[in-house]
Amino acid sequence: MLEIRNLHAAVVEKPILQGIDLVVPDGEIHAIMGPNGSGKSTLAYVLSGREDFAVTAGSVTFDGADLLAMEPEQRAQAGLFLAFQAPVELPGVGNANFLRTALNAVRRARGDEELDAAAFLKLARAAAKSLHMPDDMLKRNVNVGFSGGEKKRNEVLQMAILRPKLAILDETDSGLDIDALRIVGDGVNALRSERFSALVITHHQRLLDHIVPDRVHVLAHGRIIRSGGAELARELEAQGYAQVIAEAA
């Protein structure tokens, strides 16, 4: 699904990612953990095509294609999805209209027929209901006046509607209460299949109680310094990053 080789990236000439190697096979969920400033969010942005970051070395293939050569919208159309750590507000853009435009852009690119308003609304309402979101969240402007938890749930709603092959969740758990955490976890688990993979970026182990990862990687100073199974997350929670980083050094 995703193959990252020796990835280096910089922002304004300051190196952030310094040689990431990571393979996420089909159907697997990998967690990336690490302290603040380790490059977790940069990795998410570089993979989704944010222009502020310059890739200085390395390669990324997604489903066999050169991911780094694609525009952000092409990456999304190819099945990549980034759940933002801080989802932006779009005053004047209705949530339903936004979701339908996105879904139809993706369907068009994949050669599927576009959905009309009625068919889309049926699909969106069902998806919203499964995420315990009130219908009026579809009517409101995108993320405007949403609480932190509602914004994160709206990200998961977008993911549920776009049905990506690879989801990158960038600290989707931050700002969520326990119930919302379970809803988000259920939303991701509902997509789990042999053709769905996820990269779950988080500080804390608690999201991983809901979305149990196949692999856990520890990111520090722009490199993966340790990888392990789900138990590594609990070890980090118990010992803290400092110890793990010190052991790896």
Add this chain to the structure above:
Amino acid sequence: MNIVAQKILPPNATSAEPFLARYRGLRAGLPGPRAPREAAADLLRRRGLPGPRDEAWKYTSLRPLTELQFHAALTDAGDHPAPVALPHLGALAESPRVVFVAGRYRADLSQLPDQITARRFAGHLGTQEAADDSQLLALNTLLAEDGALLEVAAGIDAGTLLLIHMGADLSGTPAAFHPRHSVHLGAGAALTLVEISAGQGTYLHNPVMDIDLAAGARLAHLRLQIESPQAFHIGAVHAAIAERASYDSFSLVLGARLARSEIHARLGGTNCHAALNAAQVLRGAQHADFTTVVSHDAPCGTSRQTVKNVLDDHARGVFQGKIEVARAAQKTDGYQMNQALLLSPHAEIDSKPQLEIFADDVKCSHGATVGELDADQMFFLRSRGIPQAEARGMLVRAFLSEALDLVQHDAARALFDEALNAWWETQAP
């Protein structure tokens, strides 16, 4: 160039001589009393066309207008009834309408309303004083030949009426049209007037509309300017608003090479209301100027202005908004917001809010912002698979929605949305 005219004009003035020459040619055949036209001619001879020396014309130059020789169109237009395709009217296609083509009323294209008295202009040039800075009005007064006089009797709700002007060049020659319209609503009367200015080829459309609202009357004036890309649109609305009356206008400006739209609203009675909202969406080398003067003459009036400019390529937008509050106009509540979105580093916005307040118990606020598309918002939309051009379109519409949402009339709003979609679809890739 007339040597005499050059001598008496102030330095840097733009001569109105081509228009004065046309006036001399047409004079005998123009309808109505001669005196107001002679006064206008005198003013234009003395002052020329408005130019950079006029404070109100600092940002908009009419010089391109003087580089073209306009055909003496009006007297001949009746002989050239070109086949005309009306613009798309959507849900308003069945509404009553008054249609002008190339400056001339066209009975065959019009459907006159039942509840409105509609007559043709016959030389009634209104009562505006020929102030020294009113050259624009003078230009229309000089050459006005046709127009619609619309009257709604007291207490009547006359529904929706379309006023359409289709400009055209005449067999490839630039043409000029100076229609003079007037709208009078009796006490408590109501009307929604949807005004569309469209056309093809190179021409000047210089309409003046005198509006007179009696006590408690309500006029919604919804304007769509989609003139041809080669056209000049220079127009003015003068609205006199009596007590408890309401003038609620929205102007969507998409067309013309050079446009200047003035609205002068005089809140002459207590508790009256004026809204002068607008959106200008421009590209290429378009220049559009939206200039308003809101005069609060009486107590307890409210005025509202939300004006948005979206400017791409080398386009230039101008907003000048003046609010005058007379000493007597206590408890005035005025609001003005002007925002511009620049889609290109070469686009330019000039914004000039002006508040002149002589009363001491008033609430007046204004604000202006200029910005570009938000990079985070763009990335967010693209990361959801929405192509760049479509994402830009969504954010531009979102920016405009605050102004467009002020249009309460569903069919007119749909017409505006469709015009914007058409604008967006013809966008160069």
